[in-house]
Amino acid sequence: MVFSKILLATHKVPKTIVTNDDLAQIMETSDDWIQSHIGIKERRMSLEGENTSQLATDVALELVEQTNTKPEEIDLIIVATFTPDSLAPATAAIIQKELKAKNAWAFDLNTACSGFMSALSTADKFIQSGQYKKVLVIASDVNSKMLDFKDRTSSVFFGDGAAGVLLGAGDQPQVIDENLYTVDDQDLIYSGRVNTIDDLSVDNYPSIGAFHQHGRGVYQQVVSTIPSYIESFLAKNELTVDDIDYYVTHQANLRLIEKLAELIHQPIDKFSRNVEYYGNTSAAGMAIGLAQLMNSEVDLTGKKVLLVGFGAGFTYGCVLLQF
Known part of the structure; x- marks a missing residue:
């Protein structure tokens, strides 16, 4: 029987660091309040145009390059996100194009903050089918574009980022x-x-x-x-x-x-x-x-x-x- 195996994992975040003091400039909050209540010191935000697909593509490129995988070897791309670039096309389809993974089927999966776990579980089944040999599983969210910065009870929590794994086939179960x-x-x-x-x-x-x-x-x-x-x-x-x-x-x-x-x-x-x-x-x-x-x-x-x-x-x- 064929099982899935994580070949490599990596992550990417936007360049811009937003501190609690930065947020305190635009809303009624403070570094002391945020750290004491939720333990967050700073976060990265996409203030230089990095959308969900760009962060995810950067992850995908590193995964294939570091494993010496050719883009055409990728059989499937699953992106877990609830902040897609658009409702259609899927963010995964944009990555497929940017990666030139011409043989890959690509789709998005949305179970919000549980998304990576759901996508990994889904990809595992495709590998086990024997039909898919290499699968990219990427979680990417640009939360900043969906925040109401007047709602301090929500907006102080969130940052932007992406990470993922390249799954291959193995002879021992990892999941x-x-x-x-x-x-x-x-x-x-x-x-x-x-x-x-x-x-x-x-x-x-x-x-x-x-x-x-x-x-x-x-x-x-x-x-x-x-x-x-x-x-x-x-x-x-x-x-x-x-x-x-x-x-x-x-x-x-x-x-x-x-x-x-x-x-x-x-x-x-x-x-x-x-x-x-x-x-x-x-x-x-x-x-x-x-x-x-x-x-x-x-x-x-x-x-x-x-x-x-x-x-x-x-x-x-x-x-x-x-x-």
């Missing part, structure tokens, strides 16, 4: 197990709502709504659901939380990651973290965390890594990796 859920809570987090028209008029023109989240509701949903879910997922695999070497979660905010670590009685050093300096990069945050872990000095041979995602939908789940 050991997964479990993904969607529950009925569409008003907890939403973005890009498009209104219908009320009448037939030449004055009608499409408009799109800004990102919005109910911060306290998100926090309560996560802390009441995710810890027990992690434990039950691991128990199904005859594992405990202590058996996991590293946790890579959605980078919602530092305080929430710290709370998850506390609730499952694990040291925070086992959690990959980038939210302090990149902000909440939505689907990209988990992918950045995995890339940073894989490119660190840590020897992952034989290690177990648990991906833990949660986001709008409300979606959540786990993917267990064995390196």
